[in-house]
Amino acid sequence: MALNVYFAAGKDIWPEYRDAIRAASAKRGLAVNLSDSAPDPAAVDYIVYAPTESLSDFGPFTRCKAVLSLWAGVERIAPNPTLTQPLCRMVDDGLTEGMVEWVTGHVLRHHLGMDAHILGQDGVWRHGVKPPLARDRRVTILGLGELGTSCAKALAQLNFPVTGWSRTEKAIEGIACLSGEAGLAEALARADILVTLLPRTAATENLMNAERFACMPMGSFLINPGRGALIDDDALLAALDAGRIAQATLDVFRVEPLPPGHPFWAHPKVTVTPHVAADTRTATAAGVVAENIRRGEAGEPFLYLVDRKLGY
Known part of the structure; x- marks a missing residue:
């Protein structure tokens, strides 16, 4: 039957x-x-x-x-x-592979400073600024589910020192795993590049607020392909304007499509992508x-x- x-x-x-x-x-x-x-x-x-x-x-x-x-x-x-x-x-597998490719691409983009060359086609020879090697650029991933773990492993293969944070304790070979509130502060302090891949729950709503951004190194990068509600938008804009966050690449938002008048569209340090990280x-x-x-x-x-x- x-x-x-x-x-x-x-x-x-x-x-x-x-x-x-x-x-x-x-x-x-x-x-x-x-x-x-x-x-x-x-x-x-x-x-x-x-x-x-x-x-x-x-x-x-x-x-x-x-x-x-x-x-x-x-x-x-x-x-x-x-x-x-x-x-x-x-x-x-298809969704996971897509997320790994998107995250790896944007981590490398910020790590290598590609925007300066891609967008700066103005006749200026910008040879003086060289990125560090991957082994000297720390990446933190918030969320160690299937997607976060796969991204962490891929970035570790490229020689980035990767720290992962999750609400509950986990152990992943090659990844420094932290958990809990104290672990979150330490994970953020290590985040030259931060990737947020947590689900949206009552516990993760506005997780990245002014206090949490203040834990990150000055001039760090934020990449969010997780959920828009993980980010306090006003706190992020303030962190960008203060230089705490050098650039943010955002793929997810509280309201989608992102309204045309939203400040993210016009901010020079924000890249908006239309929820395409992983389908x-x-x-x-x-x-x-x-x-x-x-x-x-x-x-x-x-x-x-x-x-x-x-x-x-």
Whole structure:
């Protein structure tokens, strides 16, 4: 008997995911009845979900064994009081590789001072300023989940001394791992370049405020591909104007698209990128969805199950 899978992740991406999920399911020996139209909630076995969809009441889906998010971030669904089913976030190789490439590119951009040459095509021979070697430029990554850990390892391979910070204690070979409030202050003090890859929770809202920016070395760099709410915008602007932060590259914002009148657009020390650091890739994401359906049917633990107390 075919499993009923409701694709509640948006009409715009339905055509590309339809065949991919069906193919990934068939590869695992699963017969699925996949639909993006409003079904009988009591007949749905699994929901493939993204917050762009209007679905907000999960109560009627009494047979549903799991909600499988296509997004890595789940802050817009995890607090939903009607969601009593297991919730799985998206972790897939394509998304992780994309984030590693974006973060590594912008770390190297700031480390090497590329903007001075790319933007300064004005006939001035700027030979006097040389960057240090990577081994002399310290990088701190806030957040040591799948994305943060992968970025930390990639940067360590390039010889950057990498410090990672997480709320709970972790150990990663080649990475100096810190945790807790005291560990955060130390991690920031080591951050010649800071990369923020934490999820948005009550504990991380405005984590980077004036007090935390003051812990960082003078003239350091900030790269945020995590969540816009991690940053106190006014505190960042003040830190930029004071020279505490030399440059900031921001990919995520509290309101997206970033409003045209926002100060970040016009600030000479801010680079705005339009939430492109990492996207879910259809082929690999479909495999994760199908694998979790297989696990659910086999009675095996789900991959990337969200801890509702922590919010990720």
